[in-house]
Amino acid sequence: xxxxxxxxxxxxxxxxxxxxxxxxxxxxxxxxxxxxxxxxxxxxxxxxxxxxxxxxxxxxxxxxxxxxxxxxxxxxxxxxxxxxxxxxxxxxxxxxxxxxxxxxxxxxxxxxxxxxxxxxxxxxxxxxxxxxxxxxxxxxxxxxxxxxxxxxxxxxxxxxxxxxxxxxxxxxxxxxxxxxxxxxxxxxxxxxxxxxxxxxxxxxxxxxxxxxxxxxxxxxxxxxxxxxxxxxxxxxxxxxxxxxxxxxxxxxxxxxxxxxxxxxxxxxxxxxxxxxxxxxxxxxxxxxxxxxxxxxxxxxxxxxxxxxxxxxxxxxxxxx
Amino acid sequence: xxxxxxxxxxxxxxxxxxxxxxxxxxxxxxxxxxxxxxxxxxxxxxxxxxxxxxxxxxxxxxxxxxxxxxxxxxxxxxxxxxxxxxxxxxxxxxxxxxxxxxxxxxxxxxxxxxxxxxxxxxxxxxxxxxxxxxxxxxxxxxxxxxxxxxxxxxxxxxxxxxxxxxxxxxxxxxxxxxxxxxxxxxxxxxxxxxxxxxxxxxxxxxxxxxxxxxxxxxxxxxxxxxxxxxxxxxxxxxxxxxxxxxxxxxxxxxxxxxxxxxxxxxxxxxxxx
Numbered sequence: 001x002x003x004x005x006x007x008x009x010x011x012x013x014x015x016x017x018x019x020x021x022x023x024x025x026x027x028x029x030x031x032x033x034x035x036x037x038x039x040x041x042x043x044x045x046x047x048x049x050x051x052x053x054x055x056x057x058x059x060x061x062x063x064x065x066x067x068x069x070x071x072x073x074x075x076x077x078x079x080x081x082x083x084x085x086x087x088x089x090x091x092x093x094x095x096x097x098x099x100x101x102x103x104x105x106x107x108x109x110x111x112x113x114x115x116x117x118x119x120x121x122x123x124x125x126x127x128x129x130x131x132x133x134x135x136x137x138x139x140x141x142x143x144x145x146x147x148x149x150x151x152x153x154x155x156x157x158x159x160x161x162x163x164x165x166x167x168x169x170x171x172x173x174x175x176x177x178x179x180x181x182x183x184x185x186x187x188x189x190x191x192x193x194x195x196x197x198x199x200x201x202x203x204x205x206x207x208x209x210x211x212x213x214x215x216x217x218x219x220x221x222x223x224x225x226x227x228x229x230x231x232x233x234x235x236x237x238x239x240x241x242x243x244x245x246x247x248x249x250x251x252x253x254x255x256x257x258x259x260x261x262x263x264x265x266x267x268x269x270x271x272x273x274x275x276x277x278x279x280x281x282x283x284x285x286x287x288x289x290x291x292x293x294x295x296x297x298x299x300x301x302x303x304x305x306x307x308x309x310x311x312x313x314x315x316x317x318x319x320x
Numbered sequence: 321x322x323x324x325x326x327x328x329x330x331x332x333x334x335x336x337x338x339x340x341x342x343x344x345x346x347x348x349x350x351x352x353x354x355x356x357x358x359x360x361x362x363x364x365x366x367x368x369x370x371x372x373x374x375x376x377x378x379x380x381x382x383x384x385x386x387x388x389x390x391x392x393x394x395x396x397x398x399x400x401x402x403x404x405x406x407x408x409x410x411x412x413x414x415x416x417x418x419x420x421x422x423x424x425x426x427x428x429x430x431x432x433x434x435x436x437x438x439x440x441x442x443x444x445x446x447x448x449x450x451x452x453x454x455x456x457x458x459x460x461x462x463x464x465x466x467x468x469x470x471x472x473x474x475x476x477x478x479x480x481x482x483x484x485x486x487x488x489x490x491x492x493x494x495x496x497x498x499x500x501x502x503x504x505x506x507x508x509x510x511x512x513x514x515x516x517x518x519x520x521x522x523x524x525x526x527x528x529x530x531x532x533x534x535x536x537x538x539x540x541x542x543x544x545x546x547x548x549x550x551x552x553x554x555x556x557x558x559x560x561x562x563x564x565x566x567x568x569x570x571x572x573x574x575x576x577x578x579x580x581x582x583x584x585x586x587x588x589x590x591x592x593x
Contacts, residue, residue: 064488106481110503118481119499120489169485286360 003078004039005209006096006177011036011072013058017297028297031281032058034233035072040177043211047204047220047241049256050230059230060179063211064098066087073285076177097170101182103162107154113140113165114150117172124173135172142205143168144198160191164198171206180212184219196222217260221245226311229253232294235305239312246266249314251286280308284316327579333572337565341388350379353537372557374547380408380558383539384565390540393451393518394524401459403513406466411497413467413485414474425466431464437526441553444532448539454533458520466512473505503573507581514577518570525566541566 013033033055042059048056061067065081074081076095077189079124081087087095093238100106109115126132137147141165162181162256170178183199184192195220205211214220220227221239229237229245229252237250248254287303305313346353349368360377363369371380413424431439440457447453477483478501486496525535525542529554536547543563548559 066484066487088490089492090490093488098485098487098488100481100485104482106485108482108486108500108504111499120491123490123495165483166481169489173489202522 005077006040006044007073007075007078008039008059008063008210009037009073009075011059011074012070013055013062013067014070017077030296031233031299032060032296033069034300035065036230036235037072038228038238040209040211042176042209043203044225044227045212047212047221047224048215048228048229048230049214049217049220051215054230055233057181060181060211060213063177064096064179065092067206073183080298087166090124090320093120093175094173095175096177096179097175098171098179098181099163099166099183100171102186103159103166104186106166107162107169112151112153113145113157116165116169117150119174120169139168139172141254142202148173158208159187160195163187163195165196167195167202171202171208174206175208177209177211180210180214182214182216183212184218186199192219199223215244217256221260225303229256231288232296232300233304234300236315239309243309243312247282249308249312252282252288280314281306281316287315287317322577324582326575328582330572331573331578333568334576337388337392337569338396339385340402341350341392342383344382344385344389348382348385350356352378352383352464352539353380355379362551362558364555366558370413370490372555373563374544374555374558375551380561383544384541384561386421387539387544387562387565387571388569390534390538391521391524391566394454395520395569396574397455398458398462398520399513399516401455402461403466403509405460406463406512407470407502407509409463410470411474411501411585414471415478415493415501421471424471428464428471431461436461437523440523440527441530441532449532450536451534454527456520457527458523460537461523462516462519463545466509466516467510468511470505473508477501477504492516506583510580511577514573517573521566521570529570 011033012031012035014029014031017030019028021054036055036059038046048059050056058067062069062082065086072183073083076092079085079087081095101289107113111119114133114136117139118132121132121135126135136150140147140150145161145164145168149161154165157165163186167183172205172291181198184195187195199210200223202208210223212220213224223239227239227241228235229244229250237244237248237253244253245257248257272291283304284314287301294300303315304318306316307313332567357377360369361375362427363373363377365372369381371384374380374383383423409424409427413421433500440461443457445458446454447456474497476519481498483496486500489500521541524533524540526542527544528540529546535542536544544562545559546560548555551558
């Protein structure tokens with residue numbers, strides 16, 4: 001296939017927020033996502049990192065169809081996923097699925113695991129009972145559970161097992177793109193590695209493309225091919241994981257990287273590094289260095305992403 | 321699945337009421353209406369008239385058995401209507417939001433502001449007395465609390481991961497409401513319905529007292545209490561036994577509702593094992 005699997009173009013999401021006025025006079029628009037564009041290739045793991053409230057989760061929800069974008073297009077295999085020509089919920093379910101952050105809230109407590117996995121298949125036209133139970137069984141095996149556990153209810157499983165069930169549910173319809181919303185942040189540190197390895201195995205086995213939302217940079221470093229750094233609704237830096245982790249250009253990215261605890265490594269070194277990354281065009285500065293929070297109720301100042309090394313782009317003030 | 325003592329006590333009491341109502345034509349020693357004999361009026365309980373006789377000389381035991389039919393019908397039918405209206409309005413209002421939510425909220429507030437007995441009286445005045453209009457009147461009055469509970473439960477369940485997951489899996493809105501949201505709020509709805517059954521039995525008594533409910537001479541526990549008002553000092557059994565019947569059946573409904581809620585919750589199902 002030529003071209004990217006998923007293409008997001010100039011995505012904007014704004015929320016109306018009623019202000020302090022008694023009569024709702026202070027109704028303002030919160031700019032959650034401001035012109036995010038990226039592409040996701042087949043078999044790739046792309047991570048979006050950033051602090052809470054930077055718009056990374058809103059971006060993810062737009063892609064799975066849980067949040068209608070204010071502006072912009074999301075295309076899957078060159079077919080629009082939003083706007084007037086958007087497919088129905090049923091049609092888009094086979095393209096993009098999601099693994100949720102909280103494994104305790106993401107499974108219906110009144111449905112057995114078998115029902116949770118079989119109902120979507122039935123909904124999508126699989127009628128043969130034997131085919132349904134076969135596929136459920138295969139999927140449970142793939143995520144490291146045994147088929148005899150299918151009769152049980154969610155509360156009988158541990159957090160890690162529940163997240164495996166959540167992953168099985170996301171994969172049961174055989175989607176090509178899976179959005180991982182902080183897939184391990186709610187889990188015990190001791191089982192995070194198991195889930196990460198499972199996700200990597202499944203990615204290879206089913207040739208999945210992952211879009212991972214995370215603020216845990218050590219997970220991102222382990223899983224991602226490419227990384228997007230978001231700050232207040234905009235992508236401030238984009239590059240391969242080596243670019244981002246070894247040669248971060250934007251001051252905000254540098255501080256993020258510096259915040260990863262590493263034994264025997266002076267974290268101040270990266271944060272205080274002020275020398276410009278080689279290759280940056282001269283005479284253009286950063287619009288915001290991420291040290292003071294911009295006003296979320298106004299559109300951000302004009303700026304653009306500039307590619308200064310192959311595949312490595314950073315947000316700079318506009319050229320004169 | 322292990323059910324507690326309370327559930328079994330509730331089930332036993334409810335079963336007793338159901339059996340009394342269903343088997344009344346066969347087990348009742350007398351006719352509830354026509355075996356009136358003023359020679360036998362106001363007799364205390366004995367081996368012939370187990371619960372004594374009332375002012376017209378009718379057997380109180382027989383009338384209580386037949387009264388169970390009325391009470392059960394009123395309790396169950398009115399609560400089914402209440403729950404259907406309340407759940408439908410509350411769930412769709414919270415799920416879809418927007419103008420529909422505003423409309424349902426307004427309607428609920430209006431209903432809560434009108435005293436339910438006055439509203440039922442108004443409906444009865446329009447429809448005329450009798451059992452069918454009694455069922456409609458009581459079915460239309462008490463849905464607002466169920467509606468509120470359904471709405472607030474839906475609001476909190478809507479943001480749960482599994483509801484969002486159902487959306488991304490392609491479930492339609494109605495399917496999400498019926499398979500993901502409704503089963504998870506059945507507990508409080510059931511408890512509301514069972515509590516409501518008790519209050520419906522009491523409302524029926526009040527309406528019958530005001531002459532708008534079950535018309536004499538047909539037996540209903542509420543109407544029997546009303547009749548007993550003048551006799552309470554002379555023949556207390558005429559009031560005590562219908563009162564006990566109401567008390568025990570309401571208690572039974574409540575215990576049954578609690579037990580059902582516990583057994584419907586899979587958490588409770590394995591916790592006791």
